[in-house]
Structures are given as structure tokens and as C-alpha cells.
Amino acid sequence: MRANTWAGRNKVEVRDVPDPRILNNRDAIVRITSTAICGSDLHLVDGYVPTMQNGDILGHEFMGEVIEVGSGVPADKLRVGDRVVVPFPIACGACAACAAELYSCCENTNPNAVIAEKMFGHPVAGIFGYSHLTGGFAGGQAQYARVPFADVGPLRIESDLTDEQVLFLSDILPTGYMGAEMCDIQPSDVVAVWGAGPVGQFAMDSARVLGAAKVIAIDKEPYRLRMAEQAGHIPVNFDEVDVRSMLLELTGGRGPDKCIDAVGLEADHGSAHIAAYDRVKQAVRSETERPHALRQAILSCRSGGVVSVIGVYGGLLDKFPAGAWMNRSLTLRTGQCHVQRYMEPLLGRIERGEIDPTRIITHTLPLDEAERGFEIFKNKQDDCEKVVLKP
Amino acid sequence: MELTATTTIRKPAPEVYAFWRDLENLPTFMAHLEEVRATGDRTSHWSAAAPFGTSVAWDAEIIEEVPADKIAWRSTGDADVPNAGTVRFVPAPDGVSTEVHVVLVYEIPGGAVGKAVAKYFGEEPHQQLDDDLRRLKQVLETGEVVRSDGAPWGKRARKEFPQRPAQPLSDAELEKGADA
Numbered sequence: 001m002r003a004n005t006w007a008g009r010n011k012v013e014v015r016d017v018p019d020p021r022i023l024n025n026r027d028a029i030v031r032i033t034s035t036a037i038c039g040s041d042l043h044l045v046d047g048y049v050p051t052m053q054n055g056d057i058l059g060h061e062f063m064g065e066v067i068e069v070g071s072g073v074p075a076d077k078l079r080v081g082d083r084v085v086v087p088f089p090i091a092c093g094a095c096a097a098c099a100a101e102l103y104s105c106c107e108n109t110n111p112n113a114v115i116a117e118k119m120f121g122h123p124v125a126g127i128f129g130y131s132h133l134t135g136g137f138a139g140g141q142a143q144y145a146r147v148p149f150a151d152v153g154p155l156r157i158e159s160d161l162t163d164e165q166v167l168f169l170s171d172i173l174p175t176g177y178m179g180a181e182m183c184d185i186q187p188s189d190v191v192a193v194w195g196a197g198p199v200g201q202f203a204m205d206s207a208r209v210l211g212a213a214k215v216i217a218i219d220k221e222p223y224r225l226r227m228a229e230q231a232g233h234i235p236v237n238f239d240e241v242d243v244r245s246m247l248l249e250l251t252g253g254r255g256p257d258k259c260i261d262a263v264g265l266e267a268d269h270g271s272a273h274i275a276a277y278d279r280v281k282q283a284v285r286s287e288t289e290r291p292h293a294l295r296q297a298i299l300s301c302r303s304g305g306v307v308s309v310i311g312v313y314g315g316l317l318d319k320f321p322a323g324a325w326m327n328r329s330l331t332l333r334t335g336q337c338h339v340q341r342y343m344e345p346l347l348g349r350i351e352r353g354e355i356d357p358t359r360i361i362t363h364t365l366p367l368d369e370a371e372r373g374f375e376i377f378k379n380k381q382d383d384c385e386k387v388v389l390k391p
Numbered sequence: 392m393e394l395t396a397t398t399t400i401r402k403p404a405p406e407v408y409a410f411w412r413d414l415e416n417l418p419t420f421m422a423h424l425e426e427v428r429a430t431g432d433r434t435s436h437w438s439a440a441a442p443f444g445t446s447v448a449w450d451a452e453i454i455e456e457v458p459a460d461k462i463a464w465r466s467t468g469d470a471d472v473p474n475a476g477t478v479r480f481v482p483a484p485d486g487v488s489t490e491v492h493v494v495l496v497y498e499i500p501g502g503a504v505g506k507a508v509a510k511y512f513g514e515e516p517h518q519q520l521d522d523d524l525r526r527l528k529q530v531l532e533t534g535e536v537v538r539s540d541g542a543p544w545g546k547r548a549r550k551e552f553p554q555r556p557a558q559p560l561s562d563a564e565l566e567k568g569a570d571a
Contacts, residue, residue, distance in 0.1 A: 055556030136541015
């Protein structure tokens with residue numbers, strides 16, 4: 001089959017690789033009909049996540065048709081011919097983390113738990129196409145994928161919704177939604193979202209659906225801010241205005257009640273000297289993150305507010321504003337999305353027209369053009385917001 | 392050398408105890424074991440994988456067993472690497488799970504066998520036992536040892552660093568299997 005693979009830092013390559021086979025008896029094989037490039041794929045390609053190997057198949061947002069199931073998959077859970085969206089965290093459904101619906105912290109699905117344990121203190125779940133730290137599972141930017149624990153994760157789509165309407169249930173829609181849900185939104189809340197990429201856009205839409213009074217989008221790309229504005233959110237361009245002053249202005253001096261970091265470890269910065277500091281530290285690997293969005297979110301949030309982090313972090317960061325966090329009674333909440341928890345309720349919201357996931361798709365390319373897809377998405381060329389690939 | 396490790400398994404103590412008490416189950420999750428064969432109610436014959444030398448085997452006996460609570464065993468006769476183990480099963484505070492606490496003791500001899508054993512356990516000897524218990528948890532909670540494309544051979548995962556790439560195995564690789 002054809003598959004998009006990691007070919008070294010800043011390089012991806014579509015290659016011929018063997019077709020996947022059942023390895024565990026609760027596996028299924030899915031013929032992929034749509035797959036997408038995620039912002040977190042860029043962290044892998046940029047070389048900020050360790051344990052990538054040449055030839056690793058990328059991709060953790062995919063859907064398709066079940067063409068084979070293992071002997072341990074009950075027929076009432078999944079059958080050949082089912083159309084499914086596959087959640088990016090691989091979860092067993094049986095451990096204490098899964099019982100608590102903390103699927104991305106599943107205790108059983110990462111065969112390389114020992115590496116994750118060394119980096120994070122305790123292991124994390126396996127994830128498709130997302131380094132050997134999260135298990136070394138082949139990803140979904142391919143014609144076919146092996147899906148472990150197929151009786152736990154995949155969501156069957158039985159209505160006639162298009163791939164484009166449901167594909168993002170695999171990751172970015174639940175991730176954005178969880179970012180807003182962690183904010184415990186009240187009707188009077190002003191919610192500020194750092195990052196108007198795909199996850200940020202969905203965090204904004206979710207904040208609105210959950211009843212926020214006002215949603216603010218912070219980014220520097222005019223086309224991304226326009227997209228947020230068209231969806232009813234208030235754009236703030238950090239290249240043009242001072243974010244703190246603008247947030248104070250928009251909230252009568254209080255600061256946003258809830259702040260969402262949808263940027264993560266490769267933040268751009270309006271202030272040159274701090275950006276240079278973080279870039280140098282990151283380059284020599286004495287700091288693995290450029291955490292500007294997170295710092296600004298913490299300093300901007302009103303006292304007693306919530307800072308919700310859904311942008312990806314992988315290691316260590318410097319200059320964490322612990323004083324602001326502690327003295328102003330802020331709550332910091334975070335997590336890799338527990339996708340399985342949100343797929344069904346969000347499918348309902350899509351069916352009822354409350355959220356339109358298709359609004360962020362700007363490019364649809366054949367799988368064989370994945371390299372170009374990465375290029376334009378990474379460099380924000382051609383007003384690229386989200387690339388869908390068709391195998 | 393004494394190794395200790397612990398894990399928590401979301402199954403009741405009698406079930407976890409019963410699985411361990413059937414010593415023939417041990418090779419499904421303990422990386423170094425090739426086979427354990429029961430030779431009597433309390434006696435068994437164990438064989439271990441190549442790193443211990445060629446076909447290392449020994450007899451063992453259970454010296455203490457308290458259902459749902461504790462099993463202790465030790466090698467008998469002139470084992471190349473005399474060893475003993477204890478496993479305790481303790482109900483976890485959540486009321487559903489069981490804490491498994493394992494202690495293994497090896498009397499490492501001098502000479503070539505001793506060197507092979509030391510090399511096998513490497514710089515972090517406890518890691519081996521931690522990994523064994525992780526697999527025990529996988530087997531009891533999910534039914535089998537979880538495989539990925541990077542680490543497709545189950546309990547041999549630790550020997551597979553650097554791993555093969557995260558892409559499906561070829562026919563040739565599948566045919567050769569774990570010993571390729």
C-alpha cells in the first residue's frame with residue numbers, strides 16, 4: 001500500500017509499504033477513505049518529539065471502512081463493512097484509566113511504556129503514527145491501517161454524513177471541545193483562545209456551544225483570524241496589537257475568565273528578545289518548549305479563572321509564571337484528549353447542526369501529495385488551515 | 392541479587408492469584424522464561440531463554456501458598472542460578488483491583504554463567520521485572536500482550552531497541568518471526 005512516512009527531520013515521503021495484518025485478536029483492518037494532517041504532526045516532522053524513526057507511518061486522524069476483524073472483536077461491536085471514525089488514542093477499555101474515561105492515559109496500549117515512563121513519570125496510551133514514545137504504531141496517512149482494540153475505540157457512522165463532516169471526531173473536534181469543557185464555562189464568561197488553527201477554531205466553537213458570552217481568537221495569521229471572525233468570534237492579531245491591552249479592553253479590565261492554549265510547544269512570539277531566548281534554549285535542547293502562549297494565557301487570565309491547555313507539550317519549559325498561577329488562584333487543566341469520551345455526543349451535535357466541522361477545511365489532496373500538504377500547512381501558504389488527504 | 396516490582400491489576404485477587412498459581416502461565420509475560428511445566432502439585436520444571444546460556448533449566452517447588460494472598464517458590468537441586476520468588480496479592484483501596492508485589496532473588500554464580508546473567512539484566516535489572524508485570528497486567532486486563540508495528544513480538548519488545556519502523560511487517564518478517 002501507499003503510506004506517508006517520516007523520512008528524517010523536516011522531511012516526509014510517500015512510499016510503498018506492506019499492507020497491515022491482524023497482530024492481536026482484538027484488531028481490525030480499516031481501508032482508509034479520508035485522513036488529515038494535524039498540527040501535532042508538524043511537531044514530529046520538525047523534530048521536537050524524540051523516538052521517531054525513518055519509515056514511521058504518520059497520521060492519527062483517519063476514518064474508513066472495516067475490511068477485516070480479529071477473532072476477539074464481538075460482532076455487536078464491529079463488523080466487516082462498518083464505516084468508522086478511529087480515535088487517535090488507543091485504549092483497552094479495561095484498565096483503571098479507561099474505567100475513569102481517561103482514555104489517552106490507558107495503562108495497557110503502549111508497548112513502549114518504559115520510554116514514556118522515563119520521560120513523563122508514568123506511561124501514556126499508544127497513539128497512531130505518533131513516535132515510538134507512544135508505542136510505535138503505524139499511522140493513518142495510508143491506504144490501510146491496523147486498529148488495535150477495535151471493539152473499544154472506533155465510532156460507527158450509520159447516517160449519511162460525509163467523511164468531511166465526521167472525520168475530525170478522530171481528534172481535533174474532541175480536543176477543541178475538551179479544551180472548552182475543562183473551562184467549566186458559565187453564561188457570563190469571556191473565553192480567550194490562543195491559536196486559531198484547527199483545534200483553536202473548534203475550541204472557540206465549543207466555547208460558544210457551551211454558552212460563553214464572548215469568545216476571543218488570538219493569532220497572527222489574518223486568514224485564520226478572518227475564519228474565526230466569520231464563525232462569530234472576536235479576532236485579536238498579536239502582530240498588530242498588544243494582546244494584554246486588547247484583552248483588558250475587551251473585558252473591562254478583568255481579563256478573560258477562561259483561557260485556552262491551543263498552540264503548544266512551538267509558539268510564535270510578539271516580543272523578539274523572549275522569543276530569541278526560547279529559540280536558543282530549544283535549539284540546544286535545554287528547554288524543549290517555546291511556551292509563550294501558555295505564559296501569556298496565565299498572566300492574562302482573571303484571578304480565580306481557568307487556564308486550559310490543549311496545545312501539545314512534550315518535555316520541559318522555562319520561566320513558568322508560577323507566581324501568577326499561585327497568587328491569583330488560577331486553575332490549570334490539561335490533557336491529551338480522551339477522544340472516546342466525546343465522539344458520540346459530538347456526533348449528535350454535528351447531526352443537529354450545532355457544530356460544522358467542515359468550515360475549517362481549506363485543502364483536499366490525494367495521499368500521494370502528502371509532502372506538498374505538509375509544506376503548505378507548515379508554512380501557512382495559500383491560506384492553509386486544514387488539509388484532508390484522500391488515499 | 393534481589394529484584395522487586397509491583398503493579399495494580401483491575402481484577403479481584405482470587406483471579407490474579409489463580410492465574411499466577413498456574414505456573415505454566417508465567418512464560419506468557421515473563422520475558423526470560425521459555426517454558427514452565429508442572430511436574431506435581433507443588434513441583435515444576437522451568438526453562439529460560441538463551442541469554443542465560445544455552446538451554447538453562449531447573450526444577451522448582453512451591454514452598455508456601457495462601458489462596459488469593461501469597462505464593463512463594465524456590466529452585467531445587469543444583470540449579471545453575473539458584474533462585475527464589477515471592478508474590479503477594481493485596482486488595483487495592485479502590486475495592487476492585489489487586490496490587491501485585493513481587494520479590495525475586497537470584498544467587499549469581501561466578502564464571503561464564505554469572506557474566507551472562509549480569510549482561511542479561513543490564514544496568515537496570517529491575518526494569519526487566521517491571522516490564523514483566525506490565526505484560527501480566529495486559530494479559531489479565533485485555534487478554535493478551537499488546538503488539539505494535541514498532542514492537543511486534545510481544546514480550547521481546549525490550550530487546551527490539553532501536554525498533555523497526557512503525558509500518559506493517561512484510562511477509563518475510565512475519566515468516567521469520569521474533570527470532571529474525
